[in-house]
Amino acid sequence: MNWPMNSVSKGERAMTRKTMTRKTRRLTLIGAALAVFGLATGLSLFALRDTIVFFYGPSEYAEKAPQPGTRLRIGGLVKAGTFVKEGGQSYQFAVTDTKHDVKVSYTGLLPDLFREGQGAVVEGAVGSDGIFRADSVLAKHDERYMPREVADALKKQGVWKEGEAMPETARPETAAGAQKGVVK
C-alpha cells in the first residue's frame, strides 16, 4: 500500500514519536485551533456580508432608493384604502409611515389579522418595477403590542409616540393578532 503512514517503518515512527515533544504537540493543537477559528471567522464575515437583511422604514426606503434585487425588511402601517386582492392569493398594498409609502406585492397566506391601518413588517426584495416583492408578511400578534421595528420607524418620523393612538392613515382597531416568525 502506498499510504504515507504505512510507508514509515516502525523504527522511524518511534523516532518521530520521540521528537513529538510536548511543545510540538501543543503547537499542533494551537495550529488546529487557529485553523478552525479562522475558518469560522471567515465563514461568519462572508455570511454577514451576504446574508443579513437590513430593515428600513418607508422614509428610509425612499431616501436610500435601494437597487432592484436588494433583500430588505420594511415595516410600517398598512395604508388604508390600498389593499387589493389580485385574485388567487396575490395581494397588493402599501406600507406607510404617513410620510412615504412603499408599494408591496405578496403571494401567499396573509396572517389572520393582517389589515389596513395595522402595523406589519414585510420581507422580500425590491422588484425592477419599483414594487417591493414580499415573500413573507409578519403582523403583530397581540393587541397590546406593535412590532418594535414598526414602532421605531414611526417614532423616527415623529408621527407616533408610545401610548398614543395610531396616526392618521390608521383606523385603530381593537382586534389584532397573527402568527409567524415574530411570535416565536
Add this chain to the structure above:
Amino acid sequence: MIVETGHFALVLALALAVVNAVVPLYGHYIRDSRLTAVAPSVALAGFGFVAYAFAALTYAHVVSDFSVVNVIENSASTKPLIYKITGVWGNHEGSMLLWVLILAIFAAAVAVAARGMPADLRSLVLCVQSWIASAFLLFILLTSDPFARIAQAPIEGQDLNPLLQDPGLAIHPPLLYLGYVGFSMTFSFAAAALIAGRIDAAWARFVRPWTLIAWIFLTLGIAMGSYWAYYTLGWGGFWFWDPVENASLMPWLAGTALLHSAVVMEKREALKIWTIFLAILAFSLSLVGTFLVRSGVLTSVHAFATDPMRGVFILLILVFFIGGSLALFAWRAGSLTPGGIFAPVSREGALVLNNLLLTTSCATVFTGTLYPLALEALTGQKISVGAPFFNATFVPLAIPLFLVMPFGQSLAWKRGDLLGAAQRLVLAFAAGLAGLLVFAAWKGAPALSYCLAGLAIYVIVGSFLDLGRRLSGGGLGNVWARGSGLPRSAYGTAIAHAGIGVTLLGLAASGWGQENILTMKPGDTAKIGPYAVHLDAIAPVNGPNYTAAVARGTIFEGVAALGAIEPSARFYPSRKMNRSDAGIATIGLGQLYMSIGTPSNGGVDARLYWKPLVTLIWIGALIMALGGALSLSDRRLRFGIASRARRSAGPTPQPAE
C-alpha cells in the same frame, strides 16, 4: 394569607442563601470545618422555603385569587385547571420563580446525594450555588414580585396568552430550565475547584453526572420547544434560528463540548483548564440566554414584559457571574498542574477536534444572535440575521463534526492509528454510500439533502461499530459475557451518537418536503405529496375559553382513506387573539401537516405540507437523551460511589498499530 407567607418564605430563602454564600467561604478561608459543614443543611432549608413560595403561587393561580396581580394578568376563571397550574410559570415572575426553584432543587440534590464527594468541595459547590441563588432571589424580590397584591380585585382575569395555553407549557419550560440551571452545577463545581485550587480526575468524575443531567434535560427541552413551535405556529417550521432558540442552542453546544472534554480529563487528566473554562462557559451562555429571553431586548412570546429595570438587573447578574468567574479563572488557572500528553491522532485528539468544532460553531451562533443587537445599539441600524447566515456558518462547521465523530470512537487513547480507524469504519463508509445512493434515487430533493442523508446513515452505523467490535472481539460465543461486562456508558455513547445521526436524517429529509397553499371550500380536494386531502366540512366548535373553526378533512392515498386530519383556528375572546392548531397526521415516520386561517365566505385558506421522515428529528433527540440516561446510570458515575470507582473500568485500550 397564603400568598403573604409565600412572599415571606422567599425573603427567608434569600436570607439563607446569603448565609450560605458567606459562611462556608469564610470557613474555608480560616480552615474551620464546622463553618463549612453548615452548607448542606442550609441548602436543604433554602430549598424548603423556595418550594413553599412556589406552592403558594401555584395555590393562588389554582383558586384564581384575583387580588394577586400575577394571577389577574395571566389567568382567568374559565381557564382549564392544567393551564392554571402551568400558567404559574407562563409569565415573567412565575418563570423566574421556577428558575430559582430548580436551582434550589439542584442544591438540595448535591446536599443529599453527593456523599462520596469530599465535604469541603461539596460545601464550596453549595456556596457558589448560593451566590447564584442570592442574585436571582434578589432579582425576584426587587423587580419581579410574583406575590404583589392589588387593592381592588377585579372579577375576572386577563387570561394567559393563548399561544401558551398548550400542554407544551407543562413540559417545555421545566425541561429547559432543568437544563439551563443544571449547568449552574457545573459552574459551581468549576468555581469551587478554582477556589480550592484542586482539580483532578476525581473532580471530573464528580461533575460528569451533573453535566449529563443538564445536557439530557436541555436536549429534551430544546426538542420539545421545537415540536411545540412546529404544531402551534402553523407554518410547519421546527427551527427558525430565532434568537430565543439560539439562546438555548448555545449552552447545548458548550455543554456537549464540556461532556466530551470532561471524559478526557477523567481518563487522562488532560485538558483540565479547558474543561474548567467550558464549565464556566456553558452556564455563562445559559445566563446570556436568560438575559436575551427575559430582559425584553427581543420581542417574542418568551419576553413576557418589558421593564428596563429587569433588563439592567439581569445584565448586572450576567456581568457579575461571567466577569467574576473568568477573573477567578484567570487568577487560579495558571497554578493548575498540566495533565497527560497525547498525540494529535488519538481519542483525545479527536475529542479536542470535537471541542474545537463545537465551540466555534457555538461562537458563530453567538455572533449571529448578538450582532444585530450590538449593531443597533452602536449605530441604530436595524438588520435581521436569519437562516441564511446560520446555514452559511453553522452548517459547514457541523458537517466535519459528523464526519469525525465515528473516527473519534474508533481511535485509541493516547496514540491512535488513523488508517486502522478508517479500516474499522469501512462498514460505516459503505452504509453511508449506500444510503446516499438510495436517497439519491428518491427524486425531488436537492443534492445536499441526499448527501446529508448519507452522512446521517454513516454516523448511525459508525456509532455502533466500536461497540460491535468490542462485543465480538473474543468470538461470537462470548458476546453476552462481554456485553454485560462493558460499562453502560459505552452503550450510552453509541446510542447518543446514533441519536444525533437520526436527527440529522430527519433534517436531511426536509429536502423532500412538499407544500401546497390554497383556499379550500368544503368538498374540495387538495393534492399534497403522495396524498390528497378532502375537506369534508368546516364546523364551529366552542372550547372552554375559546371559539374555534375546525376543518374536518380526510386523507386519501389514491382511493383508500387513510385517516382524518383536523386543523383548527381558535379565537380567544379575553385577549382577542387568534391561535392556529395544526392538524397533524403521522404516516409512517412522516407527517401530513395542515393548518388553516380564519374561514371567510364559506372557504378557508389552508397550508398543507407533506414532511417525510420529519418525526426522526424529535425521535433522534429522544434517543440522544436515552443514551445520556444510560451513561448516567453507569455504576462508575453514581453519586454515592463515585469516589470508589476505579480508573481501570475505562474502555479497553486498543492496539495502536
